[in-house]
Amino acid sequence: MFKNRNRIIIAVFIVWAFVITFRLFYYTSYSRDYYLEEGNKNAWRSGTIPAARGRILDKNGLPLAWTRRYHDLVVEVYPDLCMSNSALVNELRGKIHDLTPDEKKEKYVKKGLAPSEISFLRDYMVKYRGVRIVPRLERRYVDYPEVRKILGKVDSYNGGYYGLDGAEREYDSELNGTDGVYVVMLDRYRNWIPGTWKLKTEMLPGKDVMLENSLEDIISMQKKKNEGNGF
Amino acid sequence: MKETDSKRDGNSTGAITLPLVVHAVLFMLGLWGCLAIYNATVYSNAPFYLAGRQFIWLVAGLFAMYYASKVEFTFYMKYAPALAVLIFIPLLLVLVFGIRLNGMKGWFAFGSVFIQPSEIAKPFFILLLCWICNRYSSASKKFLILSVMTALWILPVSFQPDFGTVLVYVFGMAAVYLIAGGSYLFMLVSVFAVIPAGLLIIIEKPYVLARITGFLNPLDDPGGAGWHILQFQYTLARGGLFGASWGNCLWANSYLPLSYSDSAFAALTEAIGFVGVLPVIFGFTLFAYVGYRMASRTEENMRRIFICSMTSMVTFQAFVHISVNVGLMPPTGITLPMFSYGGSSLLATMIGAGMILSAAKDDGTHGFSEKLCR
Numbered sequence: 246m247f248k249n250r251n252r253i254i255i256a257v258f259i260v261w262a263f264v265i266t267f268r269l270f271y272y273t274s275y276s277r278d279y280y281l282e283e284g285n286k287n288a289w290r291s292g293t294i295p296a297a298r299g300r301i302l303d304k305n306g307l308p309l310a311w312t313r314r315y316h317d318l319v320v321e322v323y324p325d326l327c328m329s330n331s332a333l334v335n336e337l338r339g340k341i342h343d344l345t346p347d348e349k350k351e352k353y354v355k356k357g358l359a360p361s362e363i364s365f366l367r368d369y370m371v372k373y374r375g376v377r378i379v380p381r382l383e384r385r386y387v388d389y390p391e392v393r394k395i396l397g398k399v400d401s402y403n404g405g406y407y408g409l410d411g412a413e414r415e416y417d418s419e420l421n422g423t424d425g426v427y428v429v430m431l432d433r434y435r436n437w438i439p440g441t442w443k444l445k446t447e448m449l450p451g452k453d454v455m456l457e458n459s460l461e462d463i464i465s466m467q468k469k470k471n472e473g474n475g476f
Numbered sequence: 477m478k479e480t481d482s483k484r485d486g487n488s489t490g491a492i493t494l495p496l497v498v499h500a501v502l503f504m505l506g507l508w509g510c511l512a513i514y515n516a517t518v519y520s521n522a523p524f525y526l527a528g529r530q531f532i533w534l535v536a537g538l539f540a541m542y543y544a545s546k547v548e549f550t551f552y553m554k555y556a557p558a559l560a561v562l563i564f565i566p567l568l569l570v571l572v573f574g575i576r577l578n579g580m581k582g583w584f585a586f587g588s589v590f591i592q593p594s595e596i597a598k599p600f601f602i603l604l605l606c607w608i609c610n611r612y613s614s615a616s617k618k619f620l621i622l623s624v625m626t627a628l629w630i631l632p633v634s635f636q637p638d639f640g641t642v643l644v645y646v647f648g649m650a651a652v653y654l655i656a657g658g659s660y661l662f663m664l665v666s667v668f669a670v671i672p673a674g675l676l677i678i679i680e681k682p683y684v685l686a687r688i689t690g691f692l693n694p695l696d697d698p699g700g701a702g703w704h705i706l707q708f709q710y711t712l713a714r715g716g717l718f719g720a721s722w723g724n725c726l727w728a729n730s731y732l733p734l735s736y737s738d739s740a741f742a743a744l745t746e747a748i749g750f751v752g753v754l755p756v757i758f759g760f761t762l763f764a765y766v767g768y769r770m771a772s773r774t775e776e777n778m779r780r781i782f783i784c785s786m787t788s789m790v791t792f793q794a795f796v797h798i799s800v801n802v803g804l805m806p807p808t809g810i811t812l813p814m815f816s817y818g819g820s821s822l823l824a825t826m827i828g829a830g831m832i833l834s835a836a837k838d839d840g841t842h843g844f845s846e847k848l849c850r
Contacts, residue, residue: 248772250655251784255768258788261795262761266754268802272712273750284710284727287698430730433703438730440519 288430291445295382295405296422299451301396301412303460310386310396310413312406316363318344318355321375333373340365356381375436382406391467392460412456422451495545495833497766501759502541502814502829506534506822508756509815512744515725516735526736526817533819537826544830552831553778556600556607563600566593567632574636578734582636592820594633594641599828601629602648602785609656610778619662622649639677639684640810644793651788655781691806704807707731711742712802719749736817738809741801756815757798764791770836779835786828 272280301310318341320334334353338344341362344355352375358366363378370376384399384406386392397411405424408414425448430441458466514527552559566584570593575585583590605622612618626649630642650663678685690701698706711727714720728735728743735743745753767787771780790813797812799805811818813825 247655247657247777247780250657251768251771251780254651254655254784254788255764258761258764258791258795261799262757264804265757265795265798265802268804269712269745269750269753269757272709272802273716273745277713277716280709280713283706284713287706288710288727288731430726432730433699438726441726441730 289428290431291426291428294425294427294448296424296448297382297450298384298399298406299420299422300453301416301420302453302455303463304455304457305459306455307460308387309392309456309460309463310384313383313385315356315381315383316358317379317381318353318358318362318366319377319379320344320353321377322350322352333369333376337369377436387460389460389464391464391471394467395456395463412454416454419454420451423449425449494766494770494836497762498829498833499541501763501766502826503534503538505756505759505814506530506537508744508759509740509812509822510534512740512747512815513736513817515723515747516728516732516740516743518723518725519729529819530817530822533822536819537822540823541826541830541833544827545833547830547834549779549782549831549834549837552603552782552834553607553610556603559600560604563593563597564629567597567629570594571632571635580636580638582633582638589819592818594636594638595818595820595824596827597629598644598648598789598824599786599831601645602652602789602828603782603831605649605652606656606778606782606785609652609781615657615659615662618656619653619658619666622653623666625649638809640808643796643808644789644810647792648785648789651792652781652785655784655788656777687806691803704733705803707733708739708742708801708803711739711746715745715747715749715753717750719745719747719752722747737811738797738807738816739801740812740816741798744815745801760791760794760798763787767791767832770832774836782835783832786832790825790828 297312300308303309322334341355344353346353366378386396395411397413398409399406399413400409408417425444426446427442427444430438432438510527510531513530514523517523517526570582570584574581575583577583582594583592608621608625609618612621626645630645633641686701690697691705694702694705696702711732714727725743725746728746732739732743764787767783771784774780774783793810793813796805796808797810800807811821814822
């Protein structure tokens, strides 16, 4: 009886081993392409690197409008995803000043990180989910209202800018660069997986545009124009 | 003279002895496990940390196996109840003094060393069941006592809660009972008796139901219940026939939960592919076969029940883990013996193997067994 039962057990294990082997072969060879494609489709995401808009210079080369890159800290605190991040926020608030919650209290944001703060946060980004440093471009202008009228305005779109009016609109095609494209693998919580970021298309910044007048000329022209209009 | 001895021991197959095969298979599986753990943690800050610790445990395990095999099996037979009590106490104590890891309160912490009593207890639990079977000849009495004893042992483990280990214990009991000549009818009835208990667990623990539905239809909830199953599929596909390049287990490092433990087999497949992991499946099958051969050649009842049950339990655990990893079963949280990171599991498997080798040294006198069965 013992030998028979022993044989049954070993037979079950041998059959089981064959079933496992066939199943393994199915994934690793027979249907491999399908599962590879599905996996890649779910894991890889592409994104754009907004091109920095070119500068607008006066005829002497003085910058009248330029783009500045800032880095903001974002800490997600969705209760189902990042439970431990509530404690993390308390820890970070002691070290990073002005880390404030958004309206829904789903994330905490600190705008315009200093280089020392970025360096300090590097370990936190590796260790904790939902801690991100997000780059942001901001269009800046010289502080003369007369000049601002000539330069015009921009609006943001997909992290970049386009000209609405004035010189910004007139020279929009020159000022705009070409956005870069990257791909990266995301984890279950949609965070980037370190070491997987790849650049697909190089980002080309916009060209600088030089106006025909100097800053002083523009100011005086605008003043005369305002006086002529009876201001 | 030599030939006569080896024939009597029942451990020789030509020039290669069965104990030698057991040593070789376990050592190779252990080494393979270290490599799997390295691959599963290669993108971490310290890729050699867990693999290095596992290697140290492997060396310690070899010593433990050697010494466990040197102890006469008559000692294990004589002191089986005492050893069982000694091992059972920590199962209770860990619920009070243990620490919680991965949601289970199942470890004692001694500095940076963690000991999991439910793993260490496995060979001694089987030994106790074999001892019981050896004492009682009636199938019903045997079944009743084994069931009570198993319930007693799985109770503290289920409080941790570690249902994967509970499953292994229950299989261990079934294996012992079957091999010891138990009644098929009792086993069938107990399977039906387990169904309501299973339903109760599904109702009480919604995550169990989620695992089953995730297993059946992973694409219905790809980010939740189906996540684990889908990642197994993608990881295996990435491994292909010959594996992604060594140390490049991106999927195992990024997507597989507990890739150095619960998902160790899939992680290794990504590294070395179908061809690379075939020896692992073969190794465990060979281990079961060697156990079968050893048990067949041993005449004493308790020895052969122990050999067969212990090898079956290790192989069962390994095949359940692999089946989960290749999508044949829903996730259970069972580790792969000799492979998954964890010194307690490795040590317990090696001690169990040592006890198997000790049991296989049947001197043919059966004196002690006869005394027990009088």
